[in-house]
Amino acid sequence: MDRKQFMSMVGTGIGAIILQQCLSGCKNEKDDPVDPGSGNGGTGGVNLSLDLTNATYSKLAINGGYVYTNGIIVARTNAGTYIAVSQACTHQGVSVEYRTGTNDLYCPAHGSRFSTTGSVVQGPANAALKQYKTELTGTTLRVFE
Ligand code: FES
Incomplete structure (x- = not known):
């Protein structure tokens, strides 16, 4: 594995983690119940x-x-x-x-x-x-x- 392949693989993994965090954070805000x-x-x-x-x-x-x-x-x-x-x-x-x-x-x-x-x-x-x-x-x- 050369340097370019390594950086591409690491970058994709970090991007996936950030995207997952963002989506779960957004979902929690949207799904909060309103005061009954x-x-x-x-x-x-x-x-x-x-x-x-x-x-x-x-x-x-x-x-x-x-x-x-x-x-x-x-x-x-x-x-x-x-x-x-x-x-x-x-x-x-x-x-x-x-x-x-x-x-x-x-x-x-x-x-x-x-x-x-x-x-x-x-x-x-x-x-x-x-x-x-x-x-x-x-x-x-x-x-x-
Ligand atoms: S407002 Fe016209 S019948 Fe009710």
Whole structure:
């Protein structure tokens, strides 16, 4: 092995070690979890925990009550189940309201109606509201994707 071959071999080995260190360092930074207490769980999706004993959510203690949080309308239906769909009407973005009489979501701007799962019942809106899952554990209501 001459000097040129030796230097080439050593240089390639050092380069591979440096590259490996850089890639593993970059991977660790990118994969660090986000604080799950922030309300968005670090997955990029919605993951809210609503404390139903908090006055902010007191309307959810009765059937027909609803609140807005993080762009989502959370309602307790006539049957006492919780639903959650996107707050903004898909027509022009006005906040929809839960109606007990018809058990639906209504947009007061131009009269669009949506089912409790967010599908369009009556236009002018022609796209569904995004539906979120709900899960009640004790007095904590989780709203998530
Ligand atoms: S903004 Fe809701 S119907 Fe027009």
